[in-house]
Amino acid sequence: MAVLVTGGAGYIGSHMVLALLDAGHKDVVVLDDLSTGFDWAVPEGVHLVVGDVADQDLVARTVREHGIDSLAHFAAKIVVPDSVSDPLGYYLANTVKTRALIEAAVGAGVRHVIFSSTAAVYGEPETVPVMETVPLNPINPYGRSKLMSEWMIADAAAALGFTYVILRYFNVAGADPQGRSGQSTPNATHLIKVATQAALGHRDRLDVYGTDYPTPDGSCLRDYIQVTDLAEAHRLALDHLHGGGESLVLNCGYGRGYSVLEVVEVVKRVSGKDFAVRIGPRRPGDPARIVAGADRIRAHLGWVPRYDDLQTIVTQALAWEDHLSKRNRV
Structure with missing residues (x-):
């Protein structure tokens, strides 16, 4: 059966x-x-429907026309500081539209749902690494919008009979090892993306937001997961559901954290460029440290990451950023 992404x-x-x-x-x-994606990022032979996930007529028609039985839902707004300044926009994009999508897709025949969630649902966890069983206490509208969608999916599944896997992932970075895709949004806020842009001279500096956090070097500590490893986790989750597996909620991360300043040093070393770094105040909504407890996803899905190495991730990101700059000049 077909999969709608x-x-x-x-x-x-x-x-x-x-x-x-x-x-x-x-x-x-x-x-x-x-709105943030690119038609050229869709491989040849894959059918692209341009439209809004909240367009229920379009969703239902697409599901029926293509015989879709599985949904992998990635469409969302994802910038934490923006969610603080525009909470209603985030609740609309991430919660209200997800509700409309699930209703239309399941009503038209979808039986399995993979939902792209976030470690932001944990807020400021008291213990690190953070397990799926700890209390959920998001500290920004982005995290709350995703948690509300998690609850909605679980409630709808209990009532309507579909199965789901919710994947809470941490900081995504890197690019396809074969160079087929990567982070392509020019104004993306992902640290490694911005740092590689600074290293290649596409930005005049890198801003670091806060060095007074309760971490070893004062900068935020994060678990960086390579994007192909993350995609493989989603694919395995889909196989799990297709095989009759139960609904699950799983973290996606490596269980190891790097600080912002550590990442900056790795990007400088790999690129060979000593770009400018400006230290600024904290951004609203940023937790000090968050690292995945990743045992459960390995146990339930048999997930074995292949690119669990910060230098490898940075090398991929640099190569993609260089490719992207050349592509955009053509």
């Missing part, structure tokens, strides 16, 4: 499409409004 022209969604194709899935459909 919302946000499949974007960063993580496009890697999910590649993971599905690489695994032999032939019927993959992408739904994307191209």
Whole structure:
């Protein structure tokens, strides 16, 4: 049966499409409004539907026309500081539209849902690494919008009979090792993306937001997961559901954290460029440290990451950023 990937022209969604194709899935459909995604990121032979995930007529028609039984939902707004300044926009994009999507997709025949969630649902965890069983206490509208969607999916599944896997992932970075996709949004806020842009001279500096956190060097500590490894986790989750597996909520991370300043040093070393770094105040909504407890996903899905190395991730990101700059000049 076919798989519908919302946000499949974007960063993580496009890697999910590649993971599905690489695994032999032939019927993959992408739904994307191209607000942050790119039509050229959708591989040849994959059907692209340009539209809004909240357009219920479009969703239902797409599901029925393509015989779709599974949904992988990536379309969302994801910038934490923006969610603080525009909470209603984030609740609309991440919660209200998810509700409309699930209703239309399940009503038209979808039986399995993979939901792209976030470690932001944990807020400021008291223990690190953070396990899926700790209390959920998001500290920004982005995290709250995703948690509300998690609850909604679980409640709807109990009532309507579909199964789901919710994947809470940490800081995504890197690019497809074969150079087929990567983080392509020019104004993206991902640290490694911004740092590689600074290293290649596409930005005049890198801003570091806060060095007074309760961490070893004062900068925020994060668990960076390579995007192809993350996409493979989503693909395995889909296989789990197709095989009759139960609904699950799983962290996606490596269980190891790096500080912002450590990442900056790795980017400088790999690129060979000593770019400017400006230290600024904290951003609203940023937790000090958050690292995944990643045992459960390995146990339930048999997930074995292949790119668990910060230098490798940075090397991939630099190569993609260089490719992207050359592509945009053509």
